[in-house]
Amino acid sequence: DIQMTQSPSAMSASVGDRVTITCRASQDINNYLAWFQQKPGKVPKRLIYAASSLQSGVPSRFSGSGSGTEFTLTISSLQPEDFATYYCLQYNSYPRTFGQGTKLEIK
Amino acid sequence: EVQLLESGGGLVQPGGSLRLSCAASGFTFSRNAMSWLRQAPGKGLEWVSTIMGDGGIRWYADSVKGRFTISRDNSNNTLYLQMNSLRVEDTAVYYCAKQVGAPGVEDYWGQGILVTVSS
Numbered sequence: 001d002i003q004m005t006q007s008p009s010a011m012s013a014s015v016g017d018r019v020t021i022t023c024r025a026s027q028d029i030n031n032y033l034a035w036f037q038q039k040p041g042k043v044p045k046r047l048i049y050a051a052s053s054l055q056s057g058v059p060s061r062f063s064g065s066g067s068g069t070e071f072t073l074t075i076s077s078l079q080p081e082d083f084a085t086y087y088c089l090q091y092n093s094y095p096r097t098f099g100q101g102t103k104l105e106i107k
Numbered sequence: 108e109v110q111l112l113e114s115g116g117g118l119v120q121p122g123g124s125l126r127l128s129c130a131a132s133g134f135t136f137s138r139n140a141m142s143w144l145r146q147a148p149g150k151g152l153e154w155v156s157t158i159m160g161d162g163g164i165r166w167y168a169d170s171v172k173g174r175f176t177i178s179r180d181n182s183n184n185t186l187y188l189q190m191n192s193l194r195v196e197d198t199a200v201y202y203c204a205k206q207v208g209a210p211g212v213e214d215y216w217g218q219g220i221l222v223t224v225s226s
Contacts (some may be wrong), residue, residue: 001163001169034212043202043216044152055214087152091212094166096142096154 002026006099012107019075021102023088028068032092035064035073039084047065047086048073080106109133111203111217118223123193129186129203129217137161137181140206143183144187145199145222156188157206171197186189193224 001028013019023033031051036044048064051071053094061076075082083106088099108180115127117131127143143155157175165177176189186203204213 011139032210032212038152043218046212046214049208049212049214089152089212091210093210094157095168096157098152098154101151 001095002097004097004099006088007068010103012105013078014107015078017078021073021086023099024069025069025090029092030089031067034086034089036087039090109215113203113217113220116220116222120226121224124191127188127201131184136184140211141186142204147199160193192207195224198224
């Protein structure tokens with residue numbers, strides 16, 4: 001099974017900050033990586049797929065990059081509505097595996 | 108508009124069974140693989156199972172293999188998850204989700220349904 005290691009597990013930041021979250025795969029997953037945002041009590045929302053493709057309707061301050069085993073999600077200028085938990089998901093093979101999540105809190 | 112509506116959750120004793128349903132609309136159901144995922148209280152997301160559009164191929168997480176069965180009824184646009192031999196650690200919100208692309212990745216998720224396994 002492919003293990004996904006996401007870091008940090010939690011972080012605090014201020015509105016307007018640039019934030020980067022990292023996901024490492026235990027083996028090459030090509031570019032088959034997606035990022036999801038989940039707010040408390042809400043359904044996960046897909047932000048990025050194929051490592052760097054922005055989901056329709058998602059603000060352009062979100063971007064994804066990386067290939068092979070190392071991937072990043074960047075929020076260029078944090079907005080109040082961005083405080084949430086973020087998960088990466090590899091879909092290169094079954095079983096599908098998620099990172100542990102990154103809880104982004106207001107500083 | 109894509110809509111996915113789960114039903115069938117609730118409280119069940121350890122060792123018991125439950126069948127979840129997911130009614131789909133707003134897309135051509137038979138053309139998309141569908142998944143079940145879950146989230147235990149206060150924990151992260153976990154993939155459970157996926158079934159291809161024609162129902163011919165299914166995958167399961169090791170944690171549910173042999174106990175859970177995914178199926179679908181394309182004539183009624185409904186996805187199912189039959190859960191047997193339930194354990195306390197199966198307690199979670201269960202989501203159905205539509206896959207898109209090849210390889211498939213989940214894009215739209217239902218609102219989720221709570222399954223509680225407790226004596």
